[in-house]
Amino acid sequence: QVQLVESGGGLVEAGGSLRLSCAASGRTFGTYGMGWFRQAPGKDREFVARITWSADNTNYADSVKGRFTISRDNAKNTVYLQMNSLKPEDTAVYYCATAFRRLGYLTHDYDYWGQGTQVTVSS
Numbered sequence: 001q002v003q004l005v006e007s008g009g010g011l012v013e014a015g016g017s018l019r020l021s022c023a024a025s026g027r028t029f030g031t032y033g034m035g036w037f038r039q040a041p042g043k044d045r046e047f048v049a050r051i052t053w054s055a056d057n058t059n060y061a062d063s064v065k066g067r068f069t070i071s072r073d074n075a076k077n078t079v080y081l082q083m084n085s086l087k088p089e090d091t092a093v094y095y096c097a098t099a100f101r102r103l104g105y106l107t108h109d110y111d112y113w114g115q116g117t118q119v120t121v122s123s
Helices: none
Strands: 003-007 010-013 018-025 033-039 047-052 058-060 068-073 078-083 092-099 117-122
Touching: 003 092, 010 058, 018 033, 018 117, 033 078, 047 068, 047 078, 058 068, 078 092, 078 117
Parallel strands: 010 117
Antiparallel strands: 003 018, 018 078, 033 047, 033 092, 047 058, 068 078, 092 117
């Protein structure tokens, strides 16, 4: 069992930055991969970024590549998503999730999910 709590969302103007955090508890954090997804109103939840347990490999959706950075601090049981140059189309609820079995790109590759944090980017 793992509990995930996201924070750091909010309202920001286009071109601004936010840093999301996801605090994990319940299972040794440094043993599994983590991902960030987002879901805009009326749309499916989509992959944003992922990171291996050791942080030696990261991957991003094309839509955020070069603007977003995923990182983790295993000593703090926390994964981060630094979001720069935000655009109105980045508006969504952002979720972090654990990947115990396979660090994939699809929602069914992930096991536990946080409750989400709202990010709103105004134009």
